[in-house]
Amino acid sequence: MSKKSIIKPKPISGFPEWLPEFRIVEQRWMDHIRAVFESYGYCSIETPSVEEIDILTAKGEVDKEIYTLTRLHAGADDDKDARLALHFDQTVPLARYVAMHFNDLVFPFKRYQMQRVWRGERPQLGRMREFYQCDIDVIAVDNLPLSFDAEMPAVIYEVLDGLNIGRVQLRINNRKIMFGLLDALGITDEDAVIQVTRAIDKLEKIGRKEVHNLLKEQKISNDNITKILELVLIKGRAADIAKIKAENAMMQEGIDELSFVLSRLEHLPEHGFIGDLSIMRGLDYYTGTVYETELLDVPEFQGSVCSGGRYDDLAGNYINKHLPGVGISIGLSRLFDVLKQTGHLQAGPRSPADILVVIPSKDQMDTAANTARSLRSRGFKVELYHAAQKLGKQLSYAEKKGIPYVWFPPFEDGQDHEVKNMESGEQSAATPDTWEKS
């Protein structure tokens, strides 16, 4: 063969990939997240990576940067091909899925979805072009009980608490409270309402005075601004929220809903959740309960790890049914990447194996293979070393891969085996049928 020219590969900006020792941590995270989702009865769905562009833009232009697909070599059937693009979230695909399979689903439909999504945005810390999202949503026909609004934060608390990333706080609000107040104050113009909620959303970032100025720009009187700001500064538990004086029926409804949701979370640790009337969520999509999540011990993490809320109409663009829902989404890759880059994430081992069975001499190959097989049949993850090489080399391989136990098979079946604990250095006799990790 002739000498080849070499094309040295480079990382592609915004498309992360991990070494095995971090991928194994990502896997642990995803296994844990899935286990919690399933423990509440959420079923998995996966949708194709692509949707038709007409479906993605059914609500109007999307503000996300979409990647469209083109086949490199045009074929005769190209004209018949659907115009496809990679999905940019899991909500539009869920809406399309529910509309398309409406007659085959059981409602309330509780689903989780953990897939990659794509956005052609400029990459930076915590913003990628390809990343995993982990979503749960419950969709009902016509009426969705409020108990699901309380289930979301319970699930998410359990998910994030198990990731070993410090204390987590769910911040919960109900948009009806502010909508009710604005209505009572005579602020009913749709655009003004949107501007007010956006201004409130910025409270934490720009402070009370700047929000005051933004509200002033909307020609809201000083008295009314004071009332709005008094309301958004309220934080508390169910009993505190229940005490808020409602100005009208909508505001009362929001207060009742929020205090009900908070009252259903009393089994969580005190720091784990709070009613916080400054949480608005920019999207007009949400109609009642809204969620954000803060990592109390990771100040480097800006913004919300995980957010969502209740919406009135999931799939009105695709089906003539009234489908209210509530959902929440974890930006998994974003969280993982930021914690990794800020030193909050420890690498795992480079191998999933519990045990490396070594082959001290050529005569032991069969015994070693049998030993590996019987340990595997007992549920252990066992790598069999690949050749009768110097023992030091075999031990160093186990060390480099982070395999915690090294197993020495005997010279003949029936004789004593020995196992070395690589962390403590201890070595002791063992039998494959009864051995347990120490």
Add this chain to the structure above:
Amino acid sequence: MSKKSIIKPKPISGFPEWLPEFRIVEQRWMDHIRAVFESYGYCSIETPSVEEIDILTAKGEVDKEIYTLTRLHAGADDDKDARLALHFDQTVPLARYVAMHFNDLVFPFKRYQMQRVWRGERPQLGRMREFYQCDIDVIAVDNLPLSFDAEMPAVIYEVLDGLNIGRVQLRINNRKIMFGLLDALGITDEDAVIQVTRAIDKLEKIGRKEVHNLLKEQKISNDNITKILELVLIKGRAADIAKIKAENAMMQEGIDELSFVLSRLEHLPEHGFIGDLSIMRGLDYYTGTVYETELLDVPEFQGSVCSGGRYDDLAGNYINKHLPGVGISIGLSRLFDVLKQTGHLQAGPRSPADILVVIPSKDQMDTAANTARSLRSRGFKVELYHAAQKLGKQLSYAEKKGIPYVWFPPFEDGQDHEVKNMESGEQSAATPDTWEKS
């Protein structure tokens, strides 16, 4: 809000998606496959869904139909964007990964990869545009021990045997045997050798006589054709292969390697593997051991479920290192789709939950929630019904979702609970702290 126009979504040809009751089966499959891979010490990697087009085509034009990516709204930084395309397999990404992270990996590098790949081919039964592949490969620097060639079929047998799809047979050959014979017969022209191996590959499909004609076209003498056909008809175990008379050193090497590999598989059931000298695998890429896999009890499944082999040089296009490897790939979605469409696949439940805790009356809401939590803490997957509705409605919900147990909480904490087994209809007293599935 004004009345919306509805865009009715349609399935996209070649991009499959499953209802929850089949997705749950696909998940079981993937969990099982992953568990077997890890039980042999293979670590997981995931690569981005895209590669640079220059990387994908480093070996020359690819015969697969590639999907390229374009951002819908061109931005100012578009010129600087890499030219990207979705990967069409996991071998090119593996090669690129190993070359790029060479200094951070421990060799032999044993990795598995279970991701979606994309090919813009015309969809038909068992051929999709988006599908999962499950690959394992071992990559070494300079020398890769033959024991890995024997590990591949052991892993794959265990994987497929656990999927409940009937008996599986691994068919194994070593290309050096035929290359040696051809060399001994004076058939050394590179193109002729390729044509001969391709003709042999067709043996099962077109029969002995047609292969004879194809070899004749290559101007091979009748005597030599007879010798070639005699060889490819050989099937057997290690001892049978060892008896083949070699015409030269290369042929002997192939015989020795194949009989070694077969001898290491004697722990498998008799039907589980066979040396089969007609297996050639079209790709020129393979240099020694090659594998195919047959489903003995699913005649509808055409072709190989799972194939692979040994190659000399994984990443010569990307790095100046000699990296031999051996690998095998399961066409997961293809297998799943064909079995589903031919009625070999049973749907699973529509929910992962083991138990539905019902709420017979409003007063029992707290007790029901506490019961669900304590069952979850014992590892059960538990859905809490969302409202105090008629019991018949709650039971019918469990039935429709395929949830096997329904739990009736008492009117007060401390009183008797009851559990109904939905399959047998039996109902009996139970406590959340001690209950086990019957």
